[in-house]
Amino acid sequence: MSKATAIILAAGKSTRMKSEMPKVLHDICGRSMLSYVIEACRGAGVGRLVIVVGHRKDDVIAAFADCDDIVWVEQKEQKGTGHAAQMCKDALAGCEGQVLCIAGDMPLIRQDTLEQLLAENARTGDAVTLATSVLDDPTSYGRIIRDNANALSAIVEDKDCTDAQRKVCEVNVSYYCFDGKRMFDLLDNLSNDNAKGEYYITDTVADSLKNGWGAGAVAAVPPEDAMGINSRADLAVVARMMQGRIQNRWMDQGISIVDPSSTWIESDAVIGKETTIYPFTFVGRNAQIGDACRIGPHAMISSGEVIASGTIVCGSSTAEANV
Template identity: 40%
Template sequence: MYNCAVILAAGEGKRMKSSIPKVLHKVCGREMVNIVIDSAKKAQIEDIDVVIGKGAEQVKEATKSRDVTYSLQDGQLGTGHAVLCAGDFLKGKEGTVVIFTGDSPLIEEDAIKNMLNFHNKGKYKATVLTAEVDDPTGYGRIVRKKNGEVLKIVEHKDCSAEELKINEINSGMYCFDIESLVENLDKLHNNNVQGEYYLTDVIEILKNKGERIGALPVNFEEVMGVNSRLQLSKAERVMRNRVNNMHMKNGITIIDPNTTYIGLNVKIGRDTTIYPGNVIEGNTVIGENCVLYPNSRIKDSTIDDNVIVQSSVILSSSVGKNVTVGPFAYIRPESVIGRSVKIGDFVEIKKSTIGDRTKVAHLTYIGDAEVGSGCNFGCGTVVVNYDGKVKNKTLVGNNSFIGCNTNLVSPVKVNDNTYIAAGSTITDEVPEGSLAIARARQVNKEGWVYKKGLGK
């Protein structure tokens, strides 16, 4: 059976009070519309059309990696009008089309598969996902016959007093027989309170023709839409719980899931422990037996096994096995940290490579540098990589010892097995096996304080 999908993503989202199109607001680090697309693809729906309108180019840009097509809805005249705009996509197709809304990111793969199975086995011309809620305000109501069959769907503003009491609501997600849908879309009218063309009216048209209409109840959480920042926060909480629960089932210890934020694309190895306040984003991969102590942020980075991170930031970088980072370290993009390295407190690494077993213990800045293995950086070392016009490179060889408060003025090379005396400013190459001293000789002027009358 051929299945395709149409995702409605043209809405303006006025209640979001944002210059960003509503469907591009993120839940657990991923745009809502992309979450819906990814869920549909997991359910083996590959042929997907996204109906765009408000912020069309932004939505295209955000979804360009998803291999979808687009239909333009010029002016938002209702859900029926939106699907009508996808007419060229649907034309000539036979099978089932699933209609999604791009602002309902909590629908999961299993729910989509269940809806398709329910629709196909029941040989329905249309199937609607429904949910029971305590407060149905704002939602379309599912009106059923006494035998439980769906009679019609009535939008909230068009409900009678009796219909307003119904607690079963329309999720806005449907399966349709494609040919039946296309055949009846041009029969829609906008004789309603909002003056819009409702896709739900197709249900009533099909019903009046004697066609079978299915309604599959699901948990409201699955179909919850996002129309405001408050609802966005609720969706974020639900998705975060799903993500954290998945990782814990896979052998990860999360001390406090309520204060741990893990993105949808993050991968974490077994026996890693995550303390409260950690934010792990993007395409991050964390190995086994790591410990993330409280309040770190890691984004788009690879962390190997047995790494300890304390209250630090790691961005778009890689960290090797058996490394300790922090507290209060900052590893900036394009950095590569080798194995068994110590990156200590108040250390900043920028676009640099740090070799195995090197120690950068505290209060040090290393930028645009290649550092060898087995080195030791004393407190207060600065790689002076910027001359006011360009960033320059520093090379530090293996087994070098950099004394406290050293300035390495780029471009400069420090060769293997060298020592730099504390307080030096190095501007020339240091040969292998050398001690470099680059500071003024100490001069003591005895009695100077008293001669100047500064004594106390």
């Protein structure tokens, strides 16, 4: 089977961020949020990335200039998620394999989730498959409605739900996998006959069911991963969640972090075995800490800094230095 392709939607400005910077370039633990989405796609075996850009597109493209597996597509007008995917038609000409379509502002996405989504789509042969999440509080999300056989029958937006549908906790979090042979049949048939005059990728589900091409859903997204970023407050919440993953990974590898709540370790730092990180410590991106070190309390290890094995760093702040 040929490798899958992924469309990543990264064209939006997000006025709620109150920033001129493209939303997908905002920093989370030393890396842009878009970089996490790209990493998850590559980890799941995606062979080609098609990234839709718009607002300050040159900045986004420049941030990934060394990536030769990315095709850039411009969405000049913001007309909805379906319209953004439609812009990829030429880039995907002749594509008959699986095509993921996901948002660039959901950095908590995991490789395992995408692998499950691809596997379910391959198993069923449906024209479109969604990865869904089950939330304690599904307010504001589109509900996944299933029939008596537990098959997907509809997605109903929160504002349109009946009282019974509003109690459904399985929701759409906008992870899609399409059969490349059917994808643009579905996208080309989208209508913008709605209050905002936009084309919504969600509508491909109803169209696929109507045409007998199949649409399915697999509850593969952990609840904590379902959060996208639309504001600075969201950014802070997601960064803290990502920080938890980073710290747990290091502790699983035998690194002691005395107080995780007062410690911050950026992405791509390297920490040697038997090292202990004490409270109120910051470790920057690409810092290299050797074995059996004691870092902190009150230490700042700058990005790219190298700390030799056996070093004790306490109450210090260094920048662009080797120890």
